[in-house]
Amino acid sequence: MGPAPGAGRLARARAPCVRRPGEPCVRRPPRWVDSPIVGAIGLHGGMDNPELRAEADAILAELVGDPGGSARLREDQWQAVAALVEERRRALVVQRTGWGKSAVYFVATALLRRRGSGPTVIISPLLALMRNQVEAAKRAGIQARTINSANPEEWDTVYGEVERGETDVLLVSPERLNSVDFRDQVLPKLAATTGLLVVDEAHCISDWGHDFRPDYRRLRTMLAELPEGVPVLATTATANSRVTADVAEQLGTGSGDALVLRGPLDRESLRLGVLELPDAAHRLAWLGDRLGDLPGSGIIYTLTVAAAEEVAAFLRQRGYPVASYTGKTENADRLQAEEDLLANRVKALVATSALGMGFDKPDLGFVVHLGSPSSPIAYYQQVGRAGRGVDHADVLLLPGREDEAIWAYFASVGFPPEEQVRRTLSVLAEAGRPLSLPALEPLVDLRRSRLETMLKVLDVDGAVKRVKGGWTATGQPWAYDAQRYAWVARQRAAEQQAMRDYVAATGCRMEFLQRQLDDEKAVPCGRCDNCAGPWLDAAVSDTALASAAGELExxxxxxxxxxxxxxxxxxxxxxxxxxxxxxxxxxxxxxxxxxxxxxxxxxxxxxxxxxxxxxxxxxxxxxxxxxxxxxxxxxxxxxxxxxxxxxxxxxxxxxxxxxxxxxxxxxxxxxxxxxxxxxxxxxxxxxxxxxxxxxxxxxxxxxxxxxxxxxxxxxxxxxxxxxxxxxxxxxxxxxxxxxxxxxxxxxxxxxxxxxxxxxxxxxxx
Structure with a gap:
């Protein structure tokens, strides 16, 4: 078993390899990061407590599978741990993928449990990461269990273990927060006994963010019911200043006593590049010719399920061991694909965003995008899968002319117009009884997925409530925030323009992405194709081009x-x-x-x-x-x-x-x-x-x-x-x-x- 996600590679200061094509590897000295802290931090207790620090480092050594070794929390990680354990604070951590957020909350959990605190509750949308974290926790003697859509047969057993104090960490998917039984029966008990609340991928709380999920807003209820002095840790790798401020407000950490740790977002192992090719056949042919030259194993992202299946089929015909991974892939097949990539049995997973935040493979050698995501923030997050535990990883974007049509489709399924929202509220009010989604759907002009998302937003706003049997109107006054929704739409349009600008950029690509995330420490990376020169040949062989054209035609x-x-x-x-x-x-x-x-x-x-x-x-x-x-x-x-x-x-x-x-x-x-x-x-x-x-x-x-x-x-x-x-x-x-x-x-x-x-x-x- 490898090191814990984000732990071993985070605990030791590494000297990343920086090189240009044909040059030897040059080692830079380790760089210790001092993250700026917004607000009064008051860390005089924990930061000056050598006994607590030694205990924390010993737990980390167990977590990374190196008991008695030299593993130590970095100073910025230690700041977060001390704030949670000594100060019992609420903290928002905005740090790059691979920084070691899981190491922080696992070490804090062990310290708090030894001091009599209740279990840690981690809210995470990532089933793949949940599986990784359960295994990682075992190495440090931490008993972790999960509650999510994939294990309903285990829920009663898990609830019993939590009540008996046998579980140290409970990982919960955000969808559970608005399940009627969980919300009404389990959540109040968890709020009363929780020793630490962790909100993973916290940018999902904000509708300014690229991956807004209304289920996350149910956290307001849990936060309000937490006993005084229960620490809260919110983490994300992809939040600009506006999203950071919004998340802090949503979590109730926006007061002067809040702690916000925000670090630089440069990924020194990543080499970014853009390759513009004439058409889809050339892009597919390029992959057919060059996939074997890319380092290690990796991910090829596509924008649609159909494209993922097309690309995977073509690459298999070219003799590459690859698997497709999309929202339509059965859960068992997803698990097998993840295991095959982790074990390097496949060269690549050809995936949609279904393989997003939650996949952790430290030695992932490359990420290729066959088509541009609509947001540089989403793009930064996806490329962050690579190079977390290796010195060098290649990141390449192959934009296509179909990208903008796909962006337009996904933009069309945002929050509905006011007329449709009011119609839904009226139907619920007139029904006089709860209406399920299948019963409500024929009465309103919205597809089920969009209807459900809208109801979740209205639930958080207090206009509707999810109950046994479906949804009811509360009768509470509700205002359609047209100005906010219009601003979000304009923000999405600005993000799309930023992706066009990224493709056309002549300056540093990593610096461009960092500035999109409001990273004040953004400087030229010296590695990308614009800084160091292109390292990839755009030429494709006649054989590959003919094969690709035949596949696409x-x-x-x-x-x-x-x-x-x-x-x-x-x-x-x-x-x-x-x-x-x-x-x-x-x-x-x-x-x-x-x-x-x-x-x-x-x-x-x-x-x-x-x-x-x-x-x-x-x-x-x-x-x-x-x-x-x-x-x-x-x-x-x-x-x-x-x-x-x-x-x-x-x-x-x-x-x-x-x-x-x-x-x-x-x-x-x-x-x-x-x-x-x-x-x-x-x-x-x-x-x-x-x-x-x-x-x-x-x-x-x-x-x-x-x-x-x-x-x-x-x-x-x-x-x-x-x-x-x-x-x-x-x-x-x-x-x-x-x-x-x-x-x-x-x-x-x-x-x-x-x-x-x-x-x-x-x-x-």
Whole structure:
């Protein structure tokens, strides 16, 4: 077992290696950091207590697996420990990744427990880090347990151990704080017995920060209920001055008695660079050629799930041992991928931000971003995964032209407009009973994830309350802080511009990131591509480029049909529930590509954007759709596959009507029919009620309610279906929620069609 996260490499002063390409390693002398302290610190007791310091260092030695060794807390770490143990203070620590925050709270825990304090409670969103910390604590004789979504079967056992005093550290995910049973039954007991409260990744508290999580604001309740004199430690590696001030206020540490430790954020082991390549194929080819040259093992970050899966598949074809890691990866597969990277069984994890703050591998040798994150603060945090326990690590950004479209999508899911918030509050007030998310969703125009986040914010603000059975309105007055939300939106726009500036920068890249985090000690690093010159060749081999282009140009993605009606449709007057009858379902369809991928997505996004003019389907796009159709026909279940249970050949093509792209959809249907030698049977039609029920891209129940009243099968199409019974291709421009295709398929099958085979240009996801 290696050293504790952030402990061994933090306790000893290391002399980092600094070098330019082709030069020998040059050792700099150790640098001791004096972190500036904001506010009156009053450390006269702990700082002048040699016995306490010796005891703390001995605990650290146990923690890093070197009992009796030379491990010592650095002075800035010791300041934090002394403040917590001797002064019983509230402290906010803003220090770079790898500084040793976990060493501080584990050493403080051991000291406080020896002096009779209750268990330490650590609020952390990081399941991966929780696993690491439990193992690390064992080495110092600290009994640590966790309460999170991955171990519900252990909760009762853990609660019992805490009550009996058998647990020294309890790690809790922030989502637990607003679980009704935990909030009402467990949290008050924890608040009464806690010896130290630790808030990890504390920037999540602030909606000025890059990773705001409303569950964190429930900490106000716990802080208010802590007995006097219980120390609090909040930690983060990514907070500028505004976020620091906001977190301090949220935690109640904003008074003159507060202690804020803020250190320089330069990472002396990191060498930063940007490589601008012509297109996605060149970026993928560059990875195919150069991945083996990057030091050790590392992480390749992508902006979307589709891109992560594309890149991982390509690199495996090139012979690299890699694994994908996204929000869609099953928990068991995530654990296996983490273990494989920790053990260097893979060269890289190809990951989305799902592999973010919580992964700790001290010897991680590189971080490559295939696409720019929208925030330099988020970027700094992700690159901070590398070089924590090695002298040298490479960090490279390969920006893409699709980046800004992806930024725009994520920016569109912020806090809802006031009208939607007021509507939700009104629905809850009128219900007279708790409403669950599935029951509330059909009554408001918000997707479930966005609705849940909004309710959590309103809960913290006191306007709603989570109770058994769902959510209720409190009746308390609530004001929509439009000015604040607008400022946050402007801040996000400024962060995006900062990432553009980072890519174009001619000055030091590390200094640029430090200044984005308001680091007053930012100076040129002397290592990045702008300071020391590029160290990477942008050239790619013809073989790799051809292979990458072939991978990205390979068309085709499955379109999974809707099989279940949304819950709660009765509330909007629709008598539909449960499973959609098989006789009314669409079959699994096909799309040319995903809007979020880096292959066909880059071709389709401009074609399907709201600003694009309508027109006939481009020849290259139609040719690719025909390839998808041919591959589909030859697939095991396809009509040309030869399998005994293969579906029958389609008898014709039906188009979905379109208000915005009638030429595109019509020409696509006609082109597919022409090449496939199939008749165009006709098109579904809009009903007179269609304009009265606009189908917003919101939640499934609202969308289905609108769509169900919007389409009909005209008489000539019904006659054509009767004359040519059998499977039909249902053609549309793209699919997002899947409900347009589901409604169209249901109508066609009720009108006599056999299987309905959806064929679209793009999947929105």
């Amino acid at each position: 390979r068309p085709g993605a499955e379109v999974e049909p809707r099989k279940m009606w949304p819950t709660g449709l009765a509330a909007v007057g629709m008598d539909l529930k449960g499973r959609i009858p098989a006789s009314q379902q669409a079959a699994t369809g096909r799309a040319l590509g995903r809007l979020s991928d880096i292959g066909w997505g880059n071709r389709l996004r401009p074609l399907l954007s709201a600003q694009a003019a309508d027109g006939p389907v481009p020849d290259d796009v139609l040719a690719a759709v025909v390839t998808v159709l041919a591959d589909w026909a030859r697939s095991p279940g396809g009509w040309a596959g030869g399998a005994p249970d293969a579906m029958a050949r389609p008898v014709g093509v039906v188009a979905m009507p379109s208000r915005t792209r009638p030429q595109l959809v019509g020409s696509l249907a006609a082109g597919v029919a022409r090449v496939g030698r199939l008749p165009v049977l006709g098109s579904l039609a809009y009903t007179p009620e269609a304009d009265a029920h606009p189908a917003h891209r919101s939640n499934s129940a609202q969308r289905l309610r609108a769509l169900a009243a919007s389409f009909t099968v005209p008489g000539e199409l019904s006659a054509a279906l009767a004359a040519s019974p059998g499977p039909v291709l249902l053609v549309d421009d793209y699919t997002d929620s899947g409900w347009t295709l589901a409604v169209g398929a249901r109508l066609l099958r009720q009108a006599g069609a056999g299987e309905v085979l959806p064929l679209v240009l793009a999947l929105a996801g």
